[in-house]
Amino acid sequence: MTVASTHSHHGYITDKEKYLLRLKRIEGQARGVHKMVDDEKYCIDILTQISALTSALEAVAVGLLEDHLRHCVVDAARLSDDAAEEKIREATQAIARLVR
Numbered sequence: 001m002t003v004a005s006t007h008s009h010h011g012y013i014t015d016k017e018k019y020l021l022r023l024k025r026i027e028g029q030a031r032g033v034h035k036m037v038d039d040e041k042y043c044i045d046i047l048t049q050i051s052a053l054t055s056a057l058e059a060v061a062v063g064l065l066e067d068h069l070r071h072c073v074v075d076a077a078r079l080s081d082d083a084a085e086e087k088i089r090e091a092t093q094a095i096a097r098l099v100r
Helices: 011-038 043-079 081-098
Strands: none
Touching: 011 043, 043 081
Protein backbone atom coordinates (compact mmCIF):
# COMPACT_ATOMS: atom_id res chain seq x y z
CA MET A 1 0.00 0.00 0.00
CA THR A 2 1.39 3.42 -0.97
CA VAL A 3 1.33 6.39 1.34
CA ALA A 4 -1.09 8.19 -0.98
CA SER A 5 -3.63 5.39 -0.63
CA THR A 6 -3.59 5.67 3.16
CA HIS A 7 -4.98 9.23 3.09
CA SER A 8 -8.72 9.77 3.19
CA HIS A 9 -8.24 13.23 1.63
CA HIS A 10 -5.62 15.52 0.19
CA GLY A 11 -4.14 18.39 2.22
CA TYR A 12 -5.87 21.06 0.16
CA ILE A 13 -9.36 19.67 0.79
CA THR A 14 -10.16 22.19 3.54
CA ASP A 15 -9.33 25.02 1.10
CA LYS A 16 -10.79 23.37 -1.99
CA GLU A 17 -13.43 26.06 -2.58
CA LYS A 18 -10.78 28.79 -2.23
CA TYR A 19 -8.60 27.04 -4.81
CA LEU A 20 -11.53 26.55 -7.17
CA LEU A 21 -12.43 30.25 -6.96
CA ARG A 22 -8.84 31.27 -7.62
CA LEU A 23 -8.62 28.90 -10.57
CA LYS A 24 -11.86 30.25 -11.98
CA ARG A 25 -10.39 33.78 -11.84
CA ILE A 26 -7.22 32.48 -13.50
CA GLU A 27 -9.33 30.97 -16.29
CA GLY A 28 -10.93 34.36 -16.80
CA GLN A 29 -7.53 36.03 -16.91
CA ALA A 30 -6.33 33.50 -19.51
CA ARG A 31 -9.42 34.16 -21.64
CA GLY A 32 -8.72 37.88 -21.28
CA VAL A 33 -5.17 37.43 -22.56
CA HIS A 34 -6.51 35.39 -25.47
CA LYS A 35 -8.96 38.17 -26.32
CA MET A 36 -6.23 40.80 -26.07
CA VAL A 37 -4.12 38.92 -28.62
CA ASP A 38 -7.17 38.36 -30.83
CA ASP A 39 -7.98 42.09 -30.61
CA GLU A 40 -4.32 42.93 -31.36
CA LYS A 41 -3.79 44.93 -28.16
CA TYR A 42 -0.46 46.54 -27.33
CA CYS A 43 2.28 43.97 -26.59
CA ILE A 44 3.30 45.48 -23.26
CA ASP A 45 -0.31 45.42 -22.02
CA ILE A 46 -0.53 41.73 -22.95
CA LEU A 47 2.78 41.01 -21.21
CA THR A 48 1.52 42.81 -18.10
CA GLN A 49 -1.55 40.57 -18.03
CA ILE A 50 0.58 37.46 -18.60
CA SER A 51 2.73 38.50 -15.64
CA ALA A 52 -0.39 38.80 -13.46
CA LEU A 53 -1.60 35.41 -14.70
CA THR A 54 1.78 33.82 -13.95
CA SER A 55 1.78 35.29 -10.44
CA ALA A 56 -1.72 33.97 -9.80
CA LEU A 57 -0.73 30.47 -10.91
CA GLU A 58 2.41 30.59 -8.78
CA ALA A 59 0.32 31.58 -5.74
CA VAL A 60 -1.90 28.55 -6.26
CA ALA A 61 1.15 26.32 -6.69
CA VAL A 62 2.79 27.61 -3.50
CA GLY A 63 -0.46 27.13 -1.57
CA LEU A 64 -0.80 23.55 -2.80
CA LEU A 65 2.83 22.87 -1.96
CA GLU A 66 2.37 24.25 1.54
CA ASP A 67 -0.75 22.10 2.03
CA HIS A 68 1.19 19.08 0.78
CA LEU A 69 3.98 19.71 3.27
CA ARG A 70 1.64 20.39 6.19
CA HIS A 71 -0.59 17.40 5.58
CA CYS A 72 0.78 14.74 3.25
CA VAL A 73 4.41 14.94 4.35
CA VAL A 74 3.55 15.22 8.05
CA ASP A 75 1.12 12.28 7.78
CA ALA A 76 3.76 10.20 5.97
CA ALA A 77 6.35 11.06 8.64
CA ARG A 78 4.00 9.66 11.26
CA LEU A 79 3.81 6.38 9.32
CA SER A 80 7.50 5.73 8.73
CA ASP A 81 10.82 7.21 7.72
CA ASP A 82 10.52 5.60 4.29
CA ALA A 83 7.07 7.09 3.73
CA ALA A 84 8.36 10.50 4.79
CA GLU A 85 11.33 10.21 2.43
CA GLU A 86 8.99 9.37 -0.45
CA LYS A 87 6.81 12.45 0.22
CA ILE A 88 9.83 14.72 0.64
CA ARG A 89 11.22 13.42 -2.66
CA GLU A 90 7.86 14.16 -4.34
CA ALA A 91 7.83 17.68 -2.92
CA THR A 92 11.42 18.31 -3.97
CA GLN A 93 10.66 17.17 -7.52
CA ALA A 94 7.56 19.40 -7.62
CA ILE A 95 9.60 22.39 -6.45
CA ALA A 96 12.22 21.67 -9.11
CA ARG A 97 9.51 21.66 -11.80
CA LEU A 98 8.09 24.94 -10.50
CA VAL A 99 11.40 26.80 -10.55
CA ARG A 100 12.44 25.74 -14.06
